[in-house]
Amino acid sequence: MAAVAALHRYPVKGLTPEPLEALVVQADGRVAGDRTLAFRFADATRPEVVDGLDHWPKTRGLALLDFPSLARLKLAYDHENRRLRITDGDRVVADAGLGAGERRRIADAVTDWVLAGPEGRLLRRPGRLPLELVGDGVAARFQDRPRGFVSLHGRASVEAVARAVPSAPVDDRRFRSNVVIDGVPAWGELVWAAEGAQLAIGEVRFTVTGTIARCLAISANPDTGQRDAPLLRVLTGELGQERPTLGVLLLPTGRGGTIRVGDPVVVC
16 A cells, blocks of 8 residues: 655755654645745845745745755754754854844855855856845745645655666655655556546545656755756656656645655545
8 A cells, every 4th residue: 555655844945854754734735834944046036926826936046956065955943943053064054043133144154155165156146146045934935836735756756767877876855755655656646647636645635736847956966965867867768758757746625634654645
């Protein structure tokens, strides 16, 4: 039987996940506490409005798409006290709360770290500095899509990709899903999307609304921050996809609820 193998949320867009035993899915289709903060470029003064929803595209701030070295940073976020700690190995890059002055110190510290690294030239482009740390640290606002969604992939699909890339480590972390499941054949979740399947996971019933087309972010090694695997080409070449795809998008069909590691995944 298919079951939940791992759960993650990402308090700061582009930085490392929190592995959790349980996730709360909100009625609006977002994971509580997920993507509550983001580092935005100076010229990103207001969100875009798409279908009546505010949306901050990842191209308007720090994201793995253009800044793969971010994968090397490790994040600890204290949700209760709204405090961030960002480290690079043994070095503390930033450790502060979300008050106005503290936000500025965090943003400046991350700016200095990026400028000193391989993508520093990208951050120096017009309109990008100074970075701003935006978000209240509570509301889930900075997902890649205006509607939010819960993201899910099957571990067998990642293992199929890994077998096609023997020269670099490939695991679930590259694909940054909220929900990872076992017990489904490779690419079986894509069949669910094609059929518009209904899933029951824990307390929540979902509709599988579509697949996730991947970007260059998945080429970043989550330990080194280096692009070491041409996964887009692997998906469309060796694995024969029309466009590079891994994982699916879910929306709850009614109220939200809690899902837990070990919960069965049932196609209704």
